[in-house]
Amino acid sequence: MSSTGTMRGTPKRPQSNLSSQFNDSPSNIPRPKLESAISESGGHSTLSASRAKQSKRDEAIRSKIEKDLNKKRSGANRHRQTRKAPPGTVAALKPNQALQIKPNTTVTDAAQLMAAKREDCVLVTDDDERIAGIFTAKDLAFRVVGNGLKSNSVTIAEIMTKNPLCAKTDTSATDALDLMVRKGFRHLPVMDENHDIAGILDITKCFYDAMEKLERAYSSSKKLYDALEGVQAELGSSQPQQIIQYVEAVRSRMSGPTLESVLNGLPPTTVSVRTSVKEAAQLMKENHTTAVLVQDQGQITGIFTSKDVVLRVIAAGLDPNNCSVIRVMTPHPDFAPLDMSIQQALRKMHDGHYLNLPVMNKESDEIVGMVDVLKLTYATLDQINGMSTGDGEGPAWNKFWMSMNDGDTESMMSGEGSSHAAPHTPEQTRSTMMSPDHSARPGMDRLGSVVPDDSASHNGVPDMDEHSALGGATGQISDTPFTFKFKAPAGRVHRLQIVASQGLAELINVVAEKLGGEVEGIGGMPTFEDGKLSHSGFALSYMDNEGDTVSLTTDADLLEAITLARQAHKEKVDLFVHDPEKPAIPPTLDPQPLGNPPTPPESSLRQRKRYEEDESEDEEMSRVTERRRSRKEQPKQQEQAIPGVPNEMLLPGALVVLGAVVWYILLLALKGRDMEDDINKSSLDDGYKPSVADSTANGHANMASDDVEKHTFPGEDDETQRRGSKYDKGDPFGDEEGAEVKYRTLEWWQAALIMIAETISLGILSLPSVLATIGLVAGIILIVGLGLVATYTGYTISQFKAAYPHVHNMADVGEVMMGPFGREAFGAAQTIFLIFIMGSHLLTFTIAMNAITSHATCTIVWGIVGLVIFIVLTIPRTLRKVSYLSIASFISIVAAIMITMIGVGIQEPDPVVQATTSVPFASAFGATTNIIFAFAGHVAFFSFISELKNPNEFPKALVALQISDTTLYIIVAIVVYRFAGPDVASPALGSTTSVVMKVAYGIALPTILIAGIIYAHVAAKYIYVRLFRGTPHMSKRTWLSLGTWLGIVILLWVIAWIIAESIPVFNNLLGIISALFASWFTYGLSGVLWLFINWGGWFKNMKKSALTVLNLLIFGAGAAICGIGLYASGKSIHDSSGTGESWSCADNSA
Incomplete structure (x- = not known):
């Protein structure tokens, strides 16, 4: 074992001591959940679905950044074409083309460039294109994120390593790599004779290249022996066997040590899934590591590295302070056993494209350490450095790097005395600031042996004078x-x-x-x-x-x-x-001009x-300086989010339009009572027939219609008044004269406010992420288009209600069309749908509380708190009382929207805003279902119409709703997406700084609560009306009626709470709801309703024929949305199954 200090682990022990060494490890980090994560082979490990999904996200980030860089960059970087490099020199190692930036570049721009180019190291050049510094992904993680600096305000000059050591292209490869090992460098800049940048050496890449060539040489060593056997007389009998011994000796040393020999006995650094990126970077810095393992409830769920900080955080524009590592980690990392060889581990890491590998003791099922590619490379090189190939040939270190030479010439040589020219003389080597220990090394091949992959043209040249400027390359x-x-x-x-x-x-x-x-x-x-x-x-x-x-x-x-x-x-x-x-x-x-002056001396x-x-040169430098100055002085040309509208006018214009909408809604609320006195109060004296319409109501369109065929129903011929002096057999609430509880008390503007509170509250939270997925143009088209379709289908519901006044809910609709079976089927579907929406609101409440309090307590506790609040606020039995709450809800959501837009507007706009995108069909359709859900309030429309004083005024409320929600959706989606970029959070209130996010969530709490209350009220009212319809309990305050109402409310909210805790992923929950229920209640069913009430008259005239085709298309669209949406949502849940758990205390606001 070498004494150079690169082997910092425990020395190799017998197998009996291997487990005891780590059995008492203080890590106590258990085995990962996925058994397949441990692989004893060096090949590819199978990526889990979640890792594949994360890889797609990374590629999406790179693709967006690269497109933006291509727009900004006017020309490509200079690329120098070089000829074949002399063997044994740094140039022969084929340095990578260096990524170069200027010192005044911001860290954010540098990170985006590194992400797009897949580089870990960047050279910083001055105005003369000379090397001024160097920085790596580790520097960005430690010196920027770890120190709490803002990446968009810090320049590279503040964090780079200045005046780094460099090598020349003609420097000895052995000396350059020896310097990198001794100094602990992974990267070394390379310059040519003119001090221009020639590239950058990555010792891990050099090692992999050499390792692959040695592996090929080993596999063909027997063939080499056979080929040389016939010329042993000329080469000497020892030569072929000598080559084989060399290759086998190097390979044996490379394969020998195991991972146990390089571990230092300390457990890896771990963090929680709730740990912020900033805290994780600080831990990396404190523990001198570039990777941490991520734990969730005692299990390893991911790994987070400095490369992830660059690509997934800084380059993606996320805030390290409020971004949890679970959002940006690599889920389910691979693990290696203690007895895996270093060579196998390096091959595994190279094939898997990662730089860190956790190590596990299989006997104790604990993770005992972590190795990185640099540590393993140093360990292997240290082994090779200590080898000797025998017979005075010198250390195998030299031959290992000489195997890097191109093997394009495979001819063998005969004769004695041939030798390689020394790649560098001592004088040259000293001039390049390389290791002095090897500078005076004699020629490597004085005995005439042939190193694998040597070329015949590299031999037979006598040594040049040591002071020659040409050196060994002559x-x-x-x-x-x-x-x-x-x-x-x-x-x-x-x-x-x-x-x-x-x-x-x-x-x-x-x-x-x-x-x-x-x-x-x-x-x-x-x-x-x-x-x-x-x-x-x-x-x-x-x-x-x-x-x-x-x-x-x-x-x-x-x-x-x-x-x-x-x-x-x-x-x-x-x-x-x-x-x-x-x-x-x-x-x-060029041809010489006429009349040239005489040639001077x-x-x-x-x-x-x-x-x-x-x-x-001065003129060229002046032009370059002028171009740089003009680029600094002129603002960056940003692509207009909306063609023809300057980006700087986007936020003010959005706020003006938003203010106009707010004024419009408030005007409706203030003038509603005065308008009521001016409305023609003539009602449907013939039993609310669709042929009698309120054609004089404030100039709105005639509701009845030639489009609806007349039907008869119970009570049609009874003389009744909608205001309620007499009992209407078709009315769900009966005669309300003298009733203690009156339901038909709702004004149209109150209904409009309730519908706005019901619809906008949840739908607006997911739309900016939709634009990020499917693109700006497609998103806006879908919002406007689906809004128009939703308006028409809502009007169709009012037509059906006009034809059948006794209909109070979807169960009644099912009974009209399909009898008792339809009543039960439609009633169950409506109840399930409403419970799911209640659960999603309860889930949003827990997200908001975790965001506001920074996850002060277990998420389940917040769920229980929300459960109690929702139950209490759902106790009122009439929508009129709920309408008062809806005013607060409207003010709440508007205020939260304005705070969110201002919060993201004061930040630097995200550079990645795409008019169109290319995404998988499942992802695009999953995003589209969120737009569908944004208009999915139709399930409650029958209940709202039933409690209106004048049902003929429902179209007014419908128009007010659709104008308000479509306008707000477009404004919020565009503005938030424009500034927050492709990684906009869903819900969108999280797409800003931590403080603004907490304020926005706090202000949005009334909206989250009241919207959930409205859906709960509709669900409870359906069950209550079904139980007590036609009984005195409908309009009286009895203990039975009160107890029953309260029991229904509690039961529904408890079921919703279970739903919220069982499906913790917000967008996936919305996708399931939209696909299974909103597709029918908002779109498909309305087409069926129109066809039903117009039975027998579908093709009576051109207008009816066109409407028939339209409603058939709407029905087909609903069916398609349901089927494809269920597939997309199911696939999304499957792919993200590893990123969250049911009934977990973990923070769900990340």
């Missing part, structure tokens, strides 16, 4: 053809390729051949003797990297010209062929060239 450069280009005196441009090892004489001959008869015009054919170019004949020159014209007179000059061009990442050398008595002519491809030309280059 052999490759001198044997590789390189392009030269020059312009002949006549203007013709020539390209040619020269191999440096052929010498300057070959270049002269090729140039002379290209020039032909033009040679005499520039001095004639030169001679090349004694390794130098003669003074007679034409001269050859080139421009070096400093802008000077340099003559080519020797073979060394030729080699240096090629080397400098390669270092400058040029693909050719621009050659000047000229008379030696005259200065060189620049090799421009060479010294003046050189100075002018330098001046022009400096001036050109």
